[in-house]
Amino acid sequence: MTLQDKGPGKLECDAHFGGLGPVPCQVLRGVHIHRHALDPATQTQVVEDVRAIAQAAPLYSPLTPWGKPMSVRMTSAGQFGWYSDRRGYRYVDRHPSGSPWPAIPLSILNVWTRFAPDAPVPECCLVNYYAEGTRMGLHQDKDEACFDWPVVSISLGDDALFRVGNVTKGGKTESTWLQSGDVAVLGGDARLAYHGVDRVKPGTSDLLPKGGRINLTLRVVT
Numbered sequence: 001m002t003l004q005d006k007g008p009g010k011l012e013c014d015a016h017f018g019g020l021g022p023v024p025c026q027v028l029r030g031v032h033i034h035r036h037a038l039d040p041a042t043q044t045q046v047v048e049d050v051r052a053i054a055q056a057a058p059l060y061s062p063l064t065p066w067g068k069p070m071s072v073r074m075t076s077a078g079q080f081g082w083y084s085d086r087r088g089y090r091y092v093d094r095h096p097s098g099s100p101w102p103a104i105p106l107s108i109l110n111v112w113t114r115f116a117p118d119a120p121v122p123e124c125c126l127v128n129y130y131a132e133g134t135r136m137g138l139h140q141d142k143d144e145a146c147f148d149w150p151v152v153s154i155s156l157g158d159d160a161l162f163r164v165g166n167v168t169k170g171g172k173t174e175s176t177w178l179q180s181g182d183v184a185v186l187g188g189d190a191r192l193a194y195h196g197v198d199r200v201k202p203g204t205s206d207l208l209p210k211g212g213r214i215n216l217t218l219r220v221v222t
């Protein structure tokens with residue numbers, strides 16, 4: 001992979017994935033952002049598969065450990081789902097209904113294989129649904145047992161203002177708009193980077209008939 005300096009926070013890389021040829025990406029504070037990585041047909045397939053996940057494991061609003069419901073609604077696929085309530089953040093092997101999480105669909109596993117070719121199979125696909133007006137505060141993805149493997153994040157639907165900080169709390173942050181089909185990879189030195197979503201811009205995509213944004217994050221948990 002070659003990196004080119006395009007000015008502050010704007011390194012670009014040409015990564016080769018599984019013989020698919022070079023995919024341009026922007027590097028924002030160590031997070032690799034692959035623009036338009038999923039073509040429209042793939043995005044439609046992934047959304048259809050996410051709908052099936054949400055049918056088997058309905059979206060819910062988790063409580064923060066402080067007892068406040070999160071504005072983003074969530075569910076998961078895979079061996080483990082990410083969960084939060086007054087007992088804290090953690091992975092659990094069942095949906096709150098008591099059913100096991102559905103399997104991660106092939107259309108989504110294919111994205112992992114493309115952008116994390118050296119990593120083991122992901123054990124969790126967290127599905128976040130952002131309706132208009134929802135946001136996600138700055139946080140680290142640090143509930144996994146090992147940070148050697150990246151978190152691969154897929155954006156679908158309306159544009160989102162994505163903020164990236166540092167691997168420790170505080171300090172400078174930088175933001176970029178993520179669009180439908182973009183894939184962001186938090187790996188290497190940026191695996192524990194603070195990140196969040198400040199806002200979602202309504203009406204910027206027609207992928208989801210009712211609007212809003214879906215974000216999928218794939219993780220190796222154990």
Ligand code: SIN
Pocket residue numbers: 128136153160162178195196197215217
């Ligand atoms: C997350 O950090 O779980 C979601 C990030 C995003 O929505 O882009």
Ligand code: MN
Pocket residue numbers: 139140141195
């Ligand atoms: Mn996160």
